[in-house]
Amino acid sequence: MKDIKYNQINTLVRMEESNLLKVEHLNRMLNSKNFDDARDVLRNTVYDSFINETDFGMNFDYYLRREQDRLFKKMYEIAPEKEVIDIYTMRYTYHNLKLITKAYHSQQNLDQYFVDDGKYSLATIKSVVKNGTSTSIDGLLLESVQDVRTYLDEYHDLRGIDVIYDRYYLRHQRQAAEHLNYPELLKEVLAFIDLTNISMVFRGIKQKRSANFLMTTLSSHGTFDKKQLAGFANQSVEDFIRFLSNSDYNDVIKSLVDKETGEVDLLMLSRERDNFLTNLYNLANTQAFGPLPLLSLLNSKDIEIKNIQLILAGKKNHFSDQAIRERIRDNNEL
Numbered sequence: 001m002k003d004i005k006y007n008q009i010n011t012l013v014r015m016e017e018s019n020l021l022k023v024e025h026l027n028r029m030l031n032s033k034n035f036d037d038a039r040d041v042l043r044n045t046v047y048d049s050f051i052n053e054t055d056f057g058m059n060f061d062y063y064l065r066r067e068q069d070r071l072f073k074k075m076y077e078i079a080p081e082k083e084v085i086d087i088y089t090m091r092y093t094y095h096n097l098k099l100i101t102k103a104y105h106s107q108q109n110l111d112q113y114f115v116d117d118g119k120y121s122l123a124t125i126k127s128v129v130k131n132g133t134s135t136s137i138d139g140l141l142l143e144s145v146q147d148v149r150t151y152l153d154e155y156h157d158l159r160g161i162d163v164i165y166d167r168y169y170l171r172h173q174r175q176a177a178e179h180l181n182y183p184e185l186l187k188e189v190l191a192f193i194d195l196t197n198i199s200m201v202f203r204g205i206k207q208k209r210s211a212n213f214l215m216t217t218l219s220s221h222g223t224f225d226k227k228q229l230a231g232f233a234n235q236s237v238e239d240f241i242r243f244l245s246n247s248d249y250n251d252v253i254k255s256l257v258d259k260e261t262g263e264v265d266l267l268m269l270s271r272e273r274d275n276f277l278t279n280l281y282n283l284a285n286t287q288a289f290g291p292l293p294l295l296s297l298l299n300s301k302d303i304e305i306k307n308i309q310l311i312l313a314g315k316k317n318h319f320s321d322q323a324i325r326e327r328i329r330d331n332n333e334l
Contacts, residue, residue, distance in 0.1 A: 005080040010293045035315040064305045072118025084291040088298040092117040094169040100129045144168035170219035193222035195273040275330040303329045
């Protein structure tokens with residue numbers, strides 16, 4: 001069987017999972033009196049080596065992502081199919097392409113916002129953005145850079161950069177999942193694309209965008225008909241919610257609707273998308289074979305870091321515990 005090749009690696013995955021923070025860690029961080037106390041909860045964890053850095057309080061995002069980069073690099077070394085890791089890390093690769101493209105064309109230095117993806121260095125991304133060619137970047141990734149260059153040469157409008165890269169990102173996700181040919185993996189990717197499209201439609205309705213605008217921003221690589229989704233630009237939020245009530249995402253949307261006003265909390269939509277995908281990944285914990293346990297680990301690490309960042313930022317800025325808790329992503333039961 002094709003997925004037997006993951007038998008050995010999934011033993012290593014389980015070992016890495018044992019290093020993830022426990023429920024008690026995050027609860028102690030949430031209940032801490034201040035930033036310093038929350039930070040100290042991270043002692044004797046995989047983050048211990050970072051928290052004594054003199055600038056940890058100012059740059060904790062950077063130090064937390066260093067731990068994620070370590071995991072990415074390790075998984076790239078041992079994964080029998082590197083494209084499985086790409087499925088997860090390409091979100092950061094495309095983020096970096098957007099960042100460095102904007103920096104290059106606006107003559108800014110945005111290096112501090114670069115996120116290591118375990119595969120492409122800052123120098124590599126800068127080179128491909130500057131030259132439009134690369135010896136280490138190819139396929140849709142390189143095509144996206146060249147498409148953005150063509151667009152900027154013609155229109156000189158930085159606002160289109162995100163739209164083009166985002167379209168390629170979702171197309172790349174679908175292409176990689178179909179090439180790997182694991183049904184459960186394709187299901188997760190399709191859900192990610194669908195929920196991203198749903199978010200775009202809600203924002204489009206709220207911002208009174210045209211159907212033509214949505215046609216240029218929505219992905220055609222999910223399970224919804226792109227033209228049908230774009231048509232909701234001329235309808236109400238309530239109409240779109242009714243449409244989604246017959247979909248697999250009904251429960252996600254219901255959790256975002258204020259029962260009194262009927263308004264959708266768009267700020268919470270990305271959190272609920274993460275929670276939905278985490279639930280799909282958690283099904284992988286019962287599997288001994290295949291790539292999903294590996295992706296579940298990468299997802300758990302990402303959610304863990306997002307939650308730590310949220311708590312530390314909240315404590316630093318004196319947010320209430322309730323305000324922080326409302327934004328926590330599901331990973332373990334808090």
